Amino acid sequence: MTTLQTLTIIISFGLLSCNNRTETTIKNELVKFDSVTIDTILKPKQINVVSISDTIKRFVVDDYPVTNEMLIDKTSNNSSYKKQSGQSYSYDKAWFGNDTLKQTLVFELYTDDHRMVIYHFYTNDMPTDLINRMELHIDSGEVASEKQKQQDFDGFLKQTTKISSVYFTSDKGFKLGDTKQKAIDIYGKPDKQSMNVGIEKLEWEFSGDIFYNGKTDLKEKPLAKDSFGHQIVMYFKNRELIGHILHNDIP
Structure with missing residues (x-):
């Protein structure tokens, strides 16, 4: 080869x-x-399965910086927070005032320091509707009439515990004298709006995320965080805030 x-x-x-x-x-x-x-x-x-309620916006409900220690301290010697004025009785409420501001704060309390209702108003210019919404009683235990409340209300204002002016601005920055536009900017369009004797009343109602079933139409409103339900009432006179109510539902 x-x-x-x-x-x-x-x-x-x-x-x-x-x-x-x-x-x-x-x-x-x-x-x-x-x-x-x-x-x-x-x-x-x-x-990833996501609940509809998890996608809905939430907001923290408003409050006032009065501490639980202040509430306990000012009511510890008063059985069931009982106060009397004329024939009317105030139960489960802590009353605070500031003479310089001429303003009053009232906390209606439930168990475990739950702040069920907070009232904030001018001491010398109270909306009649705000007084009527406050639960007061007569000696028999029945709810006092609106006429009786109006008659005796000033007596409760004389029994308020005086506190610093810093406690009269809410956590969201609301204070008496604020404009209606500020409220609308924060809460959106009110659910109810009415006028009576020169006082305009705006009302908002929010479902709480604790009980929300995912089916109720929220009308594009956010849920109140860690809440059973939350309502706000504001009173305006000459376009300025003169009364403020915060209501937190209970289970």
């Missing part, structure tokens, strides 16, 4: 081996690709 023939055989064998390796590599890659593709198709995609 000549040298030329020997070289020809070696080169041919090398090309055959190379070709065989390429085909094997391609087949292996195809198998890997098919395996990944099948894996991707067969594996179900994970879907």
Whole structure:
């Protein structure tokens, strides 16, 4: 066999081996690709289930910076926070005042220091409707009439505990004398709006996220966070805030 023939055989064998390796590599890659593709198709995609109520905006309800310690301290010697004026009785309420501001804060309390209702108003310019909303009683335990409340209310104002003016601005920054526009900017369009004897009343009502069932139409309003339900009433005279009520529902 000549040298030329020997070289020809070696080169041919090398090309055959190379070709065989390429085909094997391609087949292996195809198998890997098919395996990944099948894996991707067969594996179900994970879907995060999100409750509708979890996607709804929430807001923290307003409050006043009076501490629970202040409430306990000012009422600890007074059984059930009882106060009397004329024939009317105030139960479960803590009364605070500031003579410089001529303003009054009243906290109606429930169990575990729950602030069920907070009233804030001018001592010398109280909306009649605000007084009528406050629950006062007569000696028999029955709710006092509106006439009786109006007659005896001044007596409760003389029994208030005097506190610093810093406590008369709410956590959201509301204070008497604020404009109606400020309230609308924070709470949106009121659910109710009325006028009586020169006093305009705006009312807002918000569902609480604790009881929200995910079905009730919120009308694009946010939920009150950590709340059973929350209502706000504001009274305006000459376009200035003269009375403010915060109501927190109980279970």
